[in-house]
Amino acid sequence: MKKEINQITKEWNRANPDKLHINPEEFNELLTRRFFVIPSFEIYGGVAGLYDYGPPACAIKANILDLWRRHFVNEENMLEVDCSSLTPETVFVASGHVQRFADWMVKDVVTNDCFRADKLVGEFIDTELEENSELTQEKTEEYALVKKKIDDYDGKGLDELIQKYGIKSPTTGNELSASYPFNLMFSTPIGPTGKLKGYLRPETAQGIFVNFKRLLEYNGKQMPFASAQIGQAFRNEISPRSGLLRVREFTLAEIEHFLNPDVDEHPKLDTISSIRVPFFSRENQTQGLNPVDLTIAEAMEKGWLTNKTHAYYIARVKLFMDECGVLPTAIRFRQHLANEMAHYARDCWDCELLTSYGWIEVVGIANRSCFDLENHSKYSKNELVAYESFETPTVEEFVAVEPVKQKIGKILKGDVEPVMTYLNSLTDQERLDLQKQLDETGKISFRVESIDKTIELTKDLIAFPKREKKILGRNYTPGVIEPSFGIGRIIYCLLEHSYWVRPKQEHEKEEDKIQRAVLSLPPAIAPYKVALLPIKADQDQIVKKLQQSLARYGISHRVDAGNQNIGKKYARADDIGIPFAITIDDNSVTAGTVTIRERDSCEQVIVPISDLITVLNDLIDRIKLWEDIKQAYPEQKQTASDKVGKKQVK
Incomplete structure (x- = not known):
């Protein structure tokens, strides 16, 4: 009962609506000591808002991005691009960042x-x-x-x-x-003259927008479709604080899903309609209410989600965060207040995670409407549009411009093109007014500003008759749904969510008692899947063979062949989040077996070396749970160093 009460208390503390309760000094000491993250240029005193990732954090980042690609790019058949970080000023003038960011x-x-x-x-x-x-x-x-x-x-x-x-x-x-x-953008001259002003991008989205025409062509001109990009972004924060949560250089993973703004549908909406999400709506925020757990279908019925594709991505983000291993009680989706949204957004929901700093935005899921493509079309003079074919063609009446080409050419000579451009730019009503003048007076007079001339034409030179045309389709500017992931923030939040301390162990001598930090990262995210721990120095050959097998099957691992006792080796594996430790002992030579230890429970099973790769793959890919492995290999053991202080598997 005492263990259960301790566990319940721990989970309650973690679910506190204000902050996640960890010891920040001990946690940050672990991140530094184990070289997860350190200030950039540390030997020169560092620079605020800049950090370097060490080996374990690099591995975690690679695993998260691999999971992100599989979860989004592969499953949703997205088009991935990699665009320049250095961007000319005109792009950010068009996007609104120069004026508003x-x-x-x-x-x-x-x-x-x-x-x-x-x-x-x-x-x-x-x-x-x-x-x-x-x-x-x-x-x-x-x-x-x-x-x-x-x-x-x-x-x-x-x-x-x-x-x-x-x-x-x-x-x-x-x-x-x-x-x-x-x-907040870093400005920089492009080229030696300094005449071309540029910026380091504060987001990766604009590279996708300016390539829309090529992406649409690559996709066989089929709509809707999504494009994805992973890359560095830069923001010149005024006073960076909160460690990794507010930095000046960071990695973004962004998706731009292009759709017809007049067609509200998503073919896979039914597959996620029953997913439950903790929604913190604009309505609940303004009324001082708490987040509410609803299914996607229920949130749409309440009118909190008004676009089906937007709703689909909120559910997909929730599933992704679950796979990453966030605490179920420390996640919510908060809707932006009306006067809080970015200049381009029609609606936006942030996926927020609870940390020792409070609730932190890690993913923004925005409905950017047609803002970006419309502005880039305007500023670049390139139409960034898609074409929609009508199932049933429609007939449309219009007022045509019909010159008598042989006669008008002789009269206007070099002015024909600007005059026709002007007349074609007129509305139907303006053309009808000109036809009325022709009918009443036999001539029309108008001024063409581009050539600074007043033109006079008689009714034998031009006419503006009503005509009909069959409309087979139309051009339209696509809208955009954008999920944007701050990878560094996700990494930091996962480290906090997975961090706990194994209590001091009663069997040890008082002077040897230590608190052992543990990172309960899921195998998919952990920096290494396996720790190889030889007991004796003369077991090199077995270690090398196991290393070869693990490498052949893509199982990342780390060897700890130090002279310390096995308990300290376990502790070193635990505090960087390695989920499984393989102990090589005398039985590995005589009986061909190794011991697998599970990080969170400290439970161990003895497995034949011939089965090791299969067992590890099943555990890492979650084909089987630890309980399944214990049943398959009932001969269990436990070292003295792990007899107390177990943690229930989440």
Whole structure:
């Protein structure tokens, strides 16, 4: 019962709606000591917002991206591209980033240190709520309301809050300047002359949009379709904090699903309609209510999801996060408030994960409407459209422009082309008005600005009759549904979600007692699937043969041939998340067997070396669970170092 109570308490703490309860000092010490992540250029003092991934984090990142490709690109038959990070300014003028991609910034009036205004206000409120025991109920409610609506304030509103609460520079206590917008893109000249201005992309999406015509052609001009891209993005954060959660260079995995905005359907919607998702709707947020678990079908019935493709991707994101191993109680999908959405978005839901920093956005699933393709068409003078064929052709009446070519050419000479361009640009009603003038006066007069001339034509030179034409289809600008994944944020959240500490072990000597950190990463995400742990130094030949077999079947592994005892070897495997440890002992030579230890339960089974690859593949691919393996190989053992402090398998 005590073990059950401890487990329930641990899970309750993890599900606390404010923060995930871990020891941040111990957790961050583990990440640094085991070289998951370190500050970039550490020996030179580092640079805020820049981090390097070490071997285990690189392996985790590769595994997540591999799972992402299989889950989305392969299963949905997407077209993957890899576009340039360096982008000319005109692209981001068209996308709206030059004008709108900014945060409100304030400066220390003495030192000129820069701070993000909304974060200063939010941090001030957090400190007051946590440390000021004399707060009245009225003030507490005021702070909570301001914190909830912090994204709604413009520069003037933030300045008023800073003045009202007496907020100063957090580093010096000096006064702060008025707020002003700071564009978050890194600018850079392209080429030696510096005349062509460029930016490092803040998202990967624009590379897909500008290649829409080629992607559509590659897809046989068939709509709808999706394109995907994985790549680096850059944002010049004002004051990066929260470790890996707000950085200046990061990896994005983005999908742009192009569709006909007038056709609301998705062929696979039925396959996900029963998926349950914790929805935190705009309605619930404004009313102070909690997230609600609903199926996709139920959320659509309530009107929370208004586009079927958008709904489909929300479900697919939820399934992907489940595969990654997030805590079921520490995930929600929060809808953007109306005045919180990006300039291009019609609707947006964020997949948020609970961490020790609070709820963190890791995936944004946005309905970008037709904004991007319409703007790039306008600025590039290239029509980024798709063609829709009608099942039943329609007949449409129009007013034609019909010149008498032989006569009008002699009259207008070199002005024929600009005059005809002008007349063809007129609306049907404007052409009818010209025909009425011809009928009444026998001539028309109009001015063509492109050649700065007034043109006069008689009725023997031109006519504007009503005609009919059969319409077989139409061009349209596709809409876009965009799931955008912050890979670094997902990695960090998974590390927090999987982190726990095995208690000190009673059988050890007091001076040897240690707390053992464990990362309960699922096999698909773990940096290595297997740890090879020889007991003696003379077992090199068996280790080499096992290494060859594991490599041949693509099972990543790490050998720990150190002189420490087996308990410490297990601990080193546990704290980088290796799910299975293979112990090579005397029986490996005499009986041809090895011992497999499962990380979370510490349970062990003895398996013939001839069965090892099959057993490992079944466990890694989740064809079989650990309980199945225990039944298949009932001879079990356990080392003294693992007799206490087990964790139930999630």
